[in-house]
Amino acid sequence: MARAVSRNTRIGWTIAAWFVALLIFFPILYAIITSFKSEQEAIAGFDLIPSFTLESYREVQSQYNYFRPFMNSVIIAVGSTVLALLVAIPAAWAMAFSPTKRTKDILMWMLSTKMMPAVAVLVPIYLIFLRTGLLDTRTGLVIVLMLMNLPIVVWMLYTYFREIPGEILEAARMDGATLGQEIMHVLAPMAVPGIASTLLLNIILAWNEAFWTIQLTTTNAAPLSAFIASFSSPQGLFWAKLSAASTLAIAPILIMGWFSQKQLVRGLTFGAVK
Amino acid sequence: MGSITLKNVRKAFGDVEVIPGVDLEINNGEFVVFVGPSGCGKSTLLRLIAGLEDVTSGQIQIDGQDVTDAGPAKRGLAMVFQSYALYPHMSVRKNIAFPLKMAKMPEAEQEKRVSHAAKILNLDSYLDRKPGQLSGGQRQRVAIGRAIVREPSAFLFDEPLSNLDAALRVNMRVEISELHNSLKTTMIYVTHDQVEAMTMADKIVVLRAGNVEQVGSPMELYARPANRFVGGFIGSPNMNFLEGAAAAAHGAHAIGVRPEHWRLSTSEGDYPGTVGVAEHLGSDTFLHIDLDSGEHVIARAEGEFPVHHGDRIFLSAQEGRVYKFGKDGLAL
Amino acid sequence: MATRQTQSLARLMRAPAIVLLLIWMIVPLAMTLYYSFLNYNLLNPANTSWAGFFNYQYFYTDPAFWESIWNTLVLVVGVLAITVVGGILIAMLIDKPIFGQGIVRILVISPFFVMPPVAALIWKNMIMHPSYGVFADIAKFFGAQPVDWFAQYPLFSIILIVAWQWLPFATLILLTSLQSLDGEQMEAAEMDGAPALQRFIYLTLPHMARAITVVILIQTIFLLGVYAEILVTTNGGPGNASTNLTYLIYRAARLNFDIGGAAAGGIIAVVLANICAIFLMRAVGKNLD
Numbered sequence: 001m002a003r004a005v006s007r008n009t010r011i012g013w014t015i016a017a018w019f020v021a022l023l024i025f026f027p028i029l030y031a032i033i034t035s036f037k038s039e040q041e042a043i044a045g046f047d048l049i050p051s052f053t054l055e056s057y058r059e060v061q062s063q064y065n066y067f068r069p070f071m072n073s074v075i076i077a078v079g080s081t082v083l084a085l086l087v088a089i090p091a092a093w094a095m096a097f098s099p100t101k102r103t104k105d106i107l108m109w110m111l112s113t114k115m116m117p118a119v120a121v122l123v124p125i126y127l128i129f130l131r132t133g134l135l136d137t138r139t140g141l142v143i144v145l146m147l148m149n150l151p152i153v154v155w156m157l158y159t160y161f162r163e164i165p166g167e168i169l170e171a172a173r174m175d176g177a178t179l180g181q182e183i184m185h186v187l188a189p190m191a192v193p194g195i196a197s198t199l200l201l202n203i204i205l206a207w208n209e210a211f212w213t214i215q216l217t218t219t220n221a222a223p224l225s226a227f228i229a230s231f232s233s234p235q236g237l238f239w240a241k242l243s244a245a246s247t248l249a250i251a252p253i254l255i256m257g258w259f260s261q262k263q264l265v266r267g268l269t270f271g272a273v274k
Numbered sequence: 275m276g277s278i279t280l281k282n283v284r285k286a287f288g289d290v291e292v293i294p295g296v297d298l299e300i301n302n303g304e305f306v307v308f309v310g311p312s313g314c315g316k317s318t319l320l321r322l323i324a325g326l327e328d329v330t331s332g333q334i335q336i337d338g339q340d341v342t343d344a345g346p347a348k349r350g351l352a353m354v355f356q357s358y359a360l361y362p363h364m365s366v367r368k369n370i371a372f373p374l375k376m377a378k379m380p381e382a383e384q385e386k387r388v389s390h391a392a393k394i395l396n397l398d399s400y401l402d403r404k405p406g407q408l409s410g411g412q413r414q415r416v417a418i419g420r421a422i423v424r425e426p427s428a429f430l431f432d433e434p435l436s437n438l439d440a441a442l443r444v445n446m447r448v449e450i451s452e453l454h455n456s457l458k459t460t461m462i463y464v465t466h467d468q469v470e471a472m473t474m475a476d477k478i479v480v481l482r483a484g485n486v487e488q489v490g491s492p493m494e495l496y497a498r499p500a501n502r503f504v505g506g507f508i509g510s511p512n513m514n515f516l517e518g519a520a521a522a523a524h525g526a527h528a529i530g531v532r533p534e535h536w537r538l539s540t541s542e543g544d545y546p547g548t549v550g551v552a553e554h555l556g557s558d559t560f561l562h563i564d565l566d567s568g569e570h571v572i573a574r575a576e577g578e579f580p581v582h583h584g585d586r587i588f589l590s591a592q593e594g595r596v597y598k599f600g601k602d603g604l605a606l
Numbered sequence: 607m608a609t610r611q612t613q614s615l616a617r618l619m620r621a622p623a624i625v626l627l628l629i630w631m632i633v634p635l636a637m638t639l640y641y642s643f644l645n646y647n648l649l650n651p652a653n654t655s656w657a658g659f660f661n662y663q664y665f666y667t668d669p670a671f672w673e674s675i676w677n678t679l680v681l682v683v684g685v686l687a688i689t690v691v692g693g694i695l696i697a698m699l700i701d702k703p704i705f706g707q708g709i710v711r712i713l714v715i716s717p718f719f720v721m722p723p724v725a726a727l728i729w730k731n732m733i734m735h736p737s738y739g740v741f742a743d744i745a746k747f748f749g750a751q752p753v754d755w756f757a758q759y760p761l762f763s764i765i766l767i768v769a770w771q772w773l774p775f776a777t778l779i780l781l782t783s784l785q786s787l788d789g790e791q792m793e794a795a796e797m798d799g800a801p802a803l804q805r806f807i808y809l810t811l812p813h814m815a816r817a818i819t820v821v822i823l824i825q826t827i828f829l830l831g832v833y834a835e836i837l838v839t840t841n842g843g844p845g846n847a848s849t850n851l852t853y854l855i856y857r858a859a860r861l862n863f864d865i866g867g868a869a870a871g872g873i874i875a876v877v878l879a880n881i882c883a884i885f886l887m888r889a890v891g892k893n894l895d
Contacts, residue, residue, distance in 0.1 A: 003692065010702075010703050010704065010705070011705075013699065013702040013703065013704045014704040014705045014706070016699060016711050017699050017702065017704045017707075018704075018706070018710060020696055020699060020714070021709075021710040021713040021714050022713065024696075024713065024714050024717060024770070024773065024774070025713040025714070025716055025717075027717070027725075027728050027729060027732070027733055027770070028716055028717065028720060028728070030728070030732055030733070030740065031724075031728045031732060034732060038775070042865075045738075046740055046743040046744075055714045072342045078631055080675045087622050087623045087626060088623055089621075090619035090620070090622070091619060091620045091622065091623035091624070093619060094615075094616035094617070094619040095616075095620060097612075097616075097745075098612050098613055098615075098616035100613075100616075101668075106624065110623075110624075110627055112883060113627050113630065113631045113881035114827075115827055115879050115880065115882070116631065116635070116873045116876065116879065117830055117831050117852065117872075117876060117878075117879045118728075118831055118852075118877045119831065119833070119851075119852045119855045119856060119871075119872060119875055120635070120872035120873065120875045120879075121634035121635060121636055121637075121638055121872065122635035122855065122856065122860075122868065122872065123637070123638055123641055123859050123865055123868050123872060124633070124634040124638055124641070124869075125634055126859065126860075127637075127865070128634075144299075145790065147626060147627070147630040150623060150626065150627060150630075154623055165357055165359065167355045167356070167357050167359040167360075167614045168359045168360075168361060170346075170353075170355070170359065171353070171355055171359035171360075171420075172325050172361075173326065173345070173347060173614075174326070174346050174347070174351065174373075174422075175325060175347070175351065175352075175372050175373035175376055175420070175424075176347040176373055176376040176377055177347070177372075177376050178347070179615075181376060185361075185372070186361055189361075189363040190361075190362065190363060198612055204719060206720065207501075208719070208720075208721040208722065209721075210721055210722040210723050210833070210834035211831065211833050211834065213537045214723075214833075214834060215860070224721065225721045225722070225723055225724075225834070226723075228721070228723040228724050228727065228830055229723040229834060229837060229838050231723075231727060231838075232723075232727065232730075232837065232838035232839070239731055239738070241734065242727060242731065243728075243732070246724040246727065246728060249721060249724055250719065250720050250721065250724055253719050253721075254716055254719045254720070256719075257715070257716070257718065257719035258712050260716075261711065261712075261715060261778065264715075264718075264775075264778065265778055265779050265782045268775065268824060269779060269820050269824060274868075343612075
């Protein structure tokens with residue numbers, strides 16, 4: 001509602017909103033601050049001003065070889081998302097532009113696979129991985145996360161593709177475009193923003209996944225979520241290092257997340273709220 | 275060249291028969307309008323000609339060649355869509371040039387044709403804009419431009435003016451008619467608006483429920499409607515229908531009198547009634563009249579006709595202007 | 607635009623996604639169902655035998671099972687209550703004409719992008735730790751005895767962490783819904799003399815009803831599967847005080863190597879999730895056309 005309100009009211013609301021926002025953001029902020037503290041400072045009581053040492057960051061790399069889980073995260077998140085897109089783009093395209101009577105049922109069914117609790121298939125997946133040697137491999141996690149997010153990917157793409165008016169594709173056909181040209185010159189340029197948002201949101205989801213990553217990896221293929229979870233006991237006492245590892249783990253995704261707010265709503269509600 | 279022949283063309287979506295079987299002859303250079311109420315199958319018929327839908331059975335010929343199984347690109351037709359269907363990511367120039375690019379025409383020739391089309395359509399100064407930056411009328415022109423650069427054997431228009439406001443619609447109507455006069459290419463135009471049909475067409479095809487009700491020139495349809503549906507559909511305001519005793523007097527099941535074919539009198543006439551709403555437009559006066567026999571009719575008087583709500587009025591049909599229809603709706 | 611050619615092509619394009627998901631859904635689930643009827647322990651695989659309904663019976667009679675069901679319920683309901691009520695309030699606050707709305711939004715949604723293990727460890731060590739956490743610092747500042755959250759209120763502590771993670775999601779969706787509320791409708795109500803609270807109850811809430819439903823249903827699906835937060839904080843303890851169904855099954859499968867038992871638990875989890883899913887599908891399905 002664009003309405004004129006008095007300046008004082010506006011300042012009042014602003015203060016209240018900022019207070020709440022900072023309160024919610026505080027744990028993240030405090031972790032970032034702590035990551036720039038020394039271990040002694042970190043447990044020396046509440047203090048918002050660190051000594052700005054990079055010691056913890058250095059040690060996270062030298063002691064725990066941080067780079068490996070980081071790369072595992074990148075490969076698993078990007079790999080599973082790209083693979084899902086490769087399968088989902090044609091499917092969503094077909095469902096959006098050549099819908100049949102059963103398209104709606106197929107979409108609902110895809111959604112229903114997402115409702116299956118992961119823990120219900122923990123036993124068979126674990127046993128399959130154990131026997132096929134996929135346990136603690138990036139390939140294995142890429143496969144599982146790709147399948148897990150495939151319904152969301154199809155759905156998001158479907159809702160984006162459906163916003164491309166069918167008449168435009170028909171116009172291209174009338175203009176003499178072959179199917180390939182239709183896709184390359186007309187569909188792709190119009191679909192790219194939707195595909196990009198889908199890519200972004202799914203990298204975020206895959207990056208933060210913390211059930212399968214913990215269950216199916218030990219050291220070799222462990223991405224950041226599994227790596228950080230291993231801090232839960234003894235090493236957890238080294239708070240500055242934990243904070244540094246945490247900051248590194250969440251920073252890239254936090255920034256990506258800020259750019260995908262709108263898509264987040266749409267993707268996670270399967271288009272039910274736009 | 276652009277003569278199009280439909281031979282017993284049928285279209286069914288699953289069990290639903292949309293077009294039961296249409297035979298139609300469209301001559302080269304004709305402006306043909308498909309008109310009918312929404313859902314009458316006029317757009318489907320156009321899309322069948324375009325090749326965007328498959329016919330269920332029957333044959334479509336363009337210039338004597340069977341194109342029933344040819345894809346839309348192979349038929350040499352151009353289409354202007356209701357939503358204009360411009361490519362939002364391309365500039366106006368690229369939109370217009372797109373069909374030429376698809377035809378792998380040399381760049382120089384493309385450029386020549388695009389600027390020629392832009393000149394005809396007054397788009398010169400907008401060539402580098404994106405469709406999103408244009409007004410509705412300009413978008414419409416770009417869509418037409420994209421169609422004319424191909425020099426197609428026929429143009430197909432699918433309700434092209436329905437997204438424009440009333441004033442612009444009248445302008446574009448005239449522009450499209452002028453375009454047809456200068457290009458002399460076959461045009462097939464779909465609309466639900468009988469005014470567009472009457473003003474633009476050489477030949478009108480009136481459709482109802484997938485059936486061709488009547489084919490003819492606008493004046494033929496106006497003067498000699500084949501049935502009650504065509505009589506009621508062509509002409510504005512609609513034809514008045516009277517049944518019962520009034521019709522029996524003419525030996526028909528129903529008679530139709532157009533609003534402009536009444537003789538009006540305040541003292542005597544065949545059908546007495548009371549004025550309901552009187553719309554005084556200056557050039558015309560439209561009277562909504564409740565007849566004593568219970569029917570509601572509309573009459574148009576030229577110029578000012580000084581009656582008001584509640585006045586008594588008497589109507590008579592002008593000589594030779596009574597349309598008679600049988601029980602089956604066909605003209606007698 | 608359905609010509610025969612495009613339709614057969616469409617079928618070909620849909621096939622890979624459908625086939626993959628079909629396999630992903632049917633194969634593991636069928637295996638789970640099969641295992642749930644076996645006496646099968648990874649420590650003693652040679653002794654595998656048919657168990658009938660024993661695994662289910664075992665779960666049913668195990669007090670830990672009922673405790674975990676109860677904990678799952680408390681966790682889901684607790685988090686939902688906090689996030690929905692908090693989300694509505696915060697969404698309305700952000701929707702006000704405030705300075706720096708963009709940044710406020712970014713700060714508020716940030717927790718959603720923090721991976722569960724990191725979120726749980728930050729809260730466990732830096733916020734709720736009985737000696738070094740911020741809560742302890744605050745308690746000491748006021749001269750009170752710091753609380754050992756994870757020992758004294760384990761489930762509540764986990765609810766707090768999970769609610770913090772999901773509050774942004776609820777806020778963002780409710781805000782999106784709030785912003786689509788018709789301003790003229792509000793003004794009409796104001797002209798009709800409805801005070802602010804009435805306008806909220808009769809206009810704002812009904813308008814958000816759909817979004818609230820979606821928030822509740824989607825969160826429920828995810829909240830039933832809360833796992834990492836428990837793993838890195840309480841390990842389900844003390845005792846079973848913070849063990850939910852997911853964690854109980856994980857423990858049976860991975861710590862006790864009881865494949866049959868874990869599979870039976872998995873089937874129960876599927877049944878529970880499906881009850882929620884049915885409602886969700888209805889809400890989403892309505893919006894398809």
